[in-house]
Amino acid sequence: MEDAWDIACLLIQLWFSVVVGLIMLPAMCGASLGVTEIYIKVLVKTLEWATLRIQRGRRDRPTLQSQLSNGLIDKEDGSMEEEIEELRGSRPKPLAGGEFSLGDASYFCRKGIESIVEDEVTHRFTSEELASWNLLTRTNNNFHYISARVTIIWGLGVMIRYCVLAPLRITLASIGIGWLAIGTTLVGLLPRSREKDWLSDRVHLTCYRICARGLSATIRYHNKENRPKKGGICVANHTSPIDIVILANDGCYAMVGQVHGGLMGVMQKSMLMSCPHIWFERSEMKDRNAVANRLRAHVADKTKLPILIFPEGTCINNTSVMMFKKGSFEIGGNIHPVAIKYDPQFGDAFWNSGKYNMVSYLLRMMTSWAIVCNVWYLPPMTRQEGEDAVTFANRVKSAIAHQGGLVDLSWDGGLKREKVKEAYKEEQQRMYSSMIVG
């Protein structure tokens, strides 16, 4: 009995020293041992091989074709006016008052059917589909038995992900979060000084780096010279709560959010001690002026860290950027746009909050292959003379969409939960009326 206990202790000690030595220390210095890079390369090769086997197994189409963008139908590009003109064709217009024609209804009919077959909005709230299989069968609908080899590799993959990687990652994540709480509390005890700020930065960076290792995240930062500076506001597209870890790996930001209870609340309090973040009570959030004032005060103080805001307000599936809420763009100061694009090959980072809660989402993240993403820092933008907040928000949104290769949509992310507002429903009718009645 005692021998078993000794062996267990030894193993645990070994485990921890491996973790500390190979992962934590490099993380603190910001260095990397290159293990993750090799892992990713091996992964890519394996996935390509698996895909080719599946193609061959299918037997009808041998070459690796990539899927067209989720298109079922080829939509006409004309505006309502053009199309109705075409519809009427060369028919004489015999109607006295108003140019109404019986056949116009067929235009709306067709548009309606097109929407039923495919609409560009709702499929942004579900995960992106991949052209090739990445050996993850989460909710399995399409898996067919192809060959013994692929199944074996898949089985191996499951074992590796759940038995080797997941425990490692969970350990790291807990260490990261624990260290964040403890470290920031300790730093918070110091008096205000430059050293305190520097130390607080170090602690934050280390913890976020450990967390990133805990997700096997490989992040490539582009255009680091445009990194957000103090006294600015950083805006980014939102895909999941992991975005914060991704961005905070490379710089320190002041977070904005609601005060939570429980573990989150404890962390928020300790983070607040070491450097000024902005946490709002639930009641304060309703008062838009108060919110704006607090943000403005923070931005005006040039010694404070840049604020991190996600103007979409909700998680989108990383194929498009939806409407930016104008509140953040009314504050003033420099806006530093950042585009984040995840590579869906290795793991789907999108948090479908209707489907999964936070814990199951994190577990899914930790049992994916890896999180690979690109972060582009865009040059700062400011509101121009005479430009209103909405136009400015759209300008920033286009820049982010363009850089990240995402589709720029003007639909509101809030549609995930609510129905279309009445005002929008009337829009088509208004257009048609103005054509007929003038």
Next chain:
Amino acid sequence: MGAAQSGPTEHEFQDIADRTGFSLEQIRNLNKRFKWLNNHQETLRREDFEKVLNLSRNPIRAQIIQAFFDKRNFGMNEVGLVEEIGFEEFLTVMSYFKPSNKKLTEDETEALRTKKLRFLFNMHDTDNDGTITLEEYRDLVEKLLSTCETLEQDTAKDIADAAMLEVARTTVVHMEPHEVYEGVTFEQFQQILKGLELETKMNVRFLQVNTTTMHCGK
């Protein structure tokens, strides 16, 4: 892995393909869409169409949705409405908007036009008495025009009335003074819309999606 599939199988897809003229690939895609709309149930109901956000902007959404549940459109010479439809009926209604991909003879083109015209007619003729009465016509015009204040209350009514009068003038060759105009019959409907190239305009161009995709459904 290999979960028991409810709903049509590949074999049935082939049957449906032969009947409606869609390709196998298109049917598979539409089946996925059908399942998404009705949350993987067996049948589709009216409420399921509310998931399509773009449709809520369409002025005649109610009529379009109604068309899916209208037995007249199922090609079996029945009348009445149903509460829920299966995948086959869904496809049958969709096939009204399918362009033909082969060269058609004069007769075939005419038949296609008539089919599409019938669909449109059924959509207008809500009580299925064989004519589009003034009420039904007015109803449609009101739906298409905006209800906001820039439009007078009676404008919609006036437009509808004027249009009906015009229809009566052009189609009914000979009307006795005491005759009351009943409404637009299908033949008159066909005549009015003679110049309309429905067979090309009332089409949804389904792409021939040529892929070897393995969807990782997550």
